[in-house]
Amino acid sequence: DAKTTQPPSMDCAEGRAANLPCNHSTISGNEYVYWYRQIHSQGPQYIIHGLKNNETNEMASLIITEDRKSSTLILPHATLRDTAVYYCIVRLIYNNNDMRFGAGTRLTVKP
């Protein structure tokens, strides 16, 4: 069974915030939420990860709900180069396994 559920596609206007949701209703207390993206057949690229607190880095922000059953990746000012497939992954703490991709969200940023 898939650990995460994401919408198959989303559009966003250039310069606007892109909010990508992920449902992980069966997440356990010892699992992190990771986000990666893949730009047209390139190797996937790490974006951000978090456990229960909201996180922000130079690329994006991650908002995790209090019950941890869902999260939202926010690209604050989307550019055309952010067009990619975005993957939400749930992984166990202290475990280098579980690096499995589900069905991601294809984000298209439009001018």
Place this chain on the structure above:
Amino acid sequence: AAGVIQSPRHLIKEKRETATLKCYPIPRHDTVYWYQQGPGQDPQFLISFYEKMQSDKGSIPDRFSAQQFSDYHSELNMSSLELGDSALYFCASSLSVRMNTEAFFGQGTRLTVV
């Protein structure tokens, strides 16, 4: 900064031939992951290694085998190739001593079986 190196970048093989894909992780990274991505599909996890031992196994066909060597590079060996094996193959590496760090991906090997 050094990245994950995969070789070759492109490979064309005939059915029933064998192929070997190589992955050189980022220096000091001790964990390697392999993925297969068919046309229009999401990356599918094949297998991973930590400190030269298999650590996790996904949907890797029995015709495929892999190993991680003492210098931490890894090789994916594919035998009796089928047309359906045509795909992008990605390798990723991470450093296990820092728990929950990100994995870094190579640019992939595009395998075409004809």
